[in-house]
Amino acid sequence: MGQCYARNVPVDGEGGGGVVTTTTTTTISVSASAAGEEVEVGRGGGGGGGRRSGRPSPAGTPRRRGATPARSSVAGSPWAGSPLPEGIAPSPAPSATTPRRFFRRPFPPPSPAKHIKASLARRLGQRSPATAQAQQAAKPPAEVPIPEHGGGGGAAAGEVERELDKSFGYDRHFAAKYELGKEVGRGHFGHTCLARARKGDMRGQLLAVKVISKAKMTTAISIEDVRREVKILKALSGHSNLVKFYDACEDALNVYIIMELCEGGELLDRILSRGGRYTEEDAKVIVEQILNVVSFCHLQGVVHRDLKPENFLFSTRDDHSPMKIIDFGLSDFIRPDERLNDIVGSAYYVAPEVLHRSYSTEADMWSIGVITYILLCGSRPFWARTESGIFRSVLRADPNFDDAPWSSISPEAKDFVKRLLNKDYRKRMTAAQALSHPWLRDECRPIPLDMLVFKLIKAYLRSTPFKRAALKALSRAITEDELIYIRAQYNLLEPSSTDGRLCIENFRMALLQNSTDAMKESRALDILNALEPLAYRRMDFEEFRAATISPYQLEALSRWEEIAGTAFEYFEQEGNRPITIEELAQEMNLSSAAYSIVRDWIRPADGKLSFLGYTKFLHGLTMRSSNARRHH
Template structure:
């Protein structure tokens, strides 16, 4: 219409008629255009309406998925699981002082209300069992303790109970202290090869019993062995079967578990079996005889390289004063090829470790206890630091870390390999 008015003004004649004519033509054209585009507009409005509905539905679906995800996070797998254990813990036991704690639970002294006996209770929080695998770990630990109950060198299992918040594993109370603490507490500092052999024999008996049941302990270390009482002839008891698992003949474990100092070469190669327990006992024996670790570095990766490549040092003091039989025993346990390593049953027959065997009763060099004391202090400091770090992380942050770990752990074997970490670094560098 602007163009029409401009033309009219320029022509100067019959202006009104021209204006009216042009207005009529414009009106006709507009009406025609409107009639032609009405169905198209209507159709477009329907499409737009459908698209809007689709967007709304997509948003609703997204919100629903987020709610479902949040709901599943809010209720961990352990909280939703009925373990099938007795539900009357509070009626049967009274919890006392704290003994120690791990990743999922705390261990307390408790009293049996029926007879007044003192027991140890491992209380595991259901809220911390986020994934089904955590639930299976608890069930497996209870099953293993039931299988091994009755063995003189395994902590006795009494009962498993539960309530809405916790699973309770009731066990024999061992009040004689940890293995290395007991050795270091000797008042006259009289510590001999025979003392070490008595301890090692009991550990081998546990390993042999586990292997007989198709079990691998997978975390043999001094901290997991406690003395029953403070008496001189009290038995040594194996505890903490949280990493233990059943293994079928001819099969191998592919996950890397255990403590860095005691881990066997085949564990690092993801092809481990019962032989790894014997390696760990070999490492403990080495420490018992000289007070130092056979494989050491400032980092875990460094320790792993030492385990895979190097041999233990038998030249440094006090090894020249240790008996040939003791050195031979340790050498046969710390064989890198698990097929050439002694089994637990074979090791029990070695002259140095067997009852009435060749282990010397002459006191070991005083430097051994000094070395051992430094080793224990370092281990305790490391444990304290890790616990202090863990105590600063709340449940939400812990769950977030768990999610991040699961995202990096592509093969879902419970450990992050060097290759998996490389992939993460590569992905981040490309952002």
């Protein structure tokens, strides 16, 4: 049996300015006595239904940590050799890690890492040392063979493994089509090699091949992991900022994923080569590329779940080389209103709601906020010496915007980062909204279609006339700055040329024009069913503006009080009316237990909503979502 443990691996890196020269990569590992394998935080167990629901996977199945694709091993490459001592597995970035900063104040227990470690142990069918010793003392070991990975009954476990269908239906002529070269990257469940195409249109072209051993696919979940990674890569391939997928092959021993070779190195290495940080203008170029590809993924219903500088590679070594997102090993399909609840990702970039086990695409936006923070100042926004300290920092600490070099960074850039690193995921910008933020705004660059619009329209159509009046008043109070995004989304839906209005066909066609096979897998098109009322009426821009306004996101703005005050004045003129406590509770779908709360929101003088009541009514009373996927 194995146990969870943490290890800090020191890595030397060069830094300047705000960069600490000696950094530490913190991993949570799981040791298996027979296999001696390790997994990162969030890499434990999972795939298919297991990875979505957080249900413990069969014993002995650490989350697949695939080798990074498309890594070149030419002279001077950061992957030419590992600087770590013999016997120590390399981190995701062998040459260096992202810069760090020190927190001066301690964080009290309990440690959020405890349940993460316990979850990893459960997924691997392992126990903590204390539990194992107590059980061993209480009961002598049974005199039967112990399964290598902690399954139940040796013969039965062996039979289950033998019954697994490891045939993927991929092309079985890999050796005839590709000449495999030297290894350029290695993970726990596979490695990446250089390859050259032997035939066809790509004959002679250098490629990257991710080789995944079938021997390590010991459960149906780990097999589904591979299927989904290939499915996502195939469906999304073609975007200019996404690693290109060419082919998938298999033989009796391995699965081979053939992709383009990116020879420009990791984003992390470029950050370090620049002394630890980018200039604002250069950072904009990087962040725009990240947002473009992430907005594409999110519209298709794919959440990456492991965005970090190590997972972005440059096509060439040129300074202006395009950047590609890689490694969809932890990615998953997600429906528009769905919440995931398994803990995956990398500790420094993980969002607070992931640690709370209820998250969606907003978790990727948090990770982009962390990356942008690092690009601009050269240090991590959340850092600690231990993995539990990192998680406490993510959950409780606020990023430092006071120390150098933030004083020399523009207010727009700081506002951009703050709106992504908001611990309330409802207040974060989407990728499409981030591209319309003043820091990145470019009239020559189109803003992509945003699934958030469809979700907000769905909620609006289900709301009461009183709630619609409140939203209409709020929409009239926003400035032209906020209207840029809304107008762009309205125009993307191509309103009627005769009356400038929208119907359900506009929404359907907008999605279908952007549809890929991934959108079908994620069932993103199902949201159109909730927009069925628009089959019988049309929506003009004024109503669209009211429907697509987000009180949560507006509350994150520094001028929220001013916006809310102006909105309340409009509401007093056109929408406010006398309302009883019972009616207000019913409007908000609250039980009688909430009467004492909503009573304070109604003015005794005229029975109408007060300013406090108006703002509370816009937000609603929320409890922790119970929509996270569960298996029963």
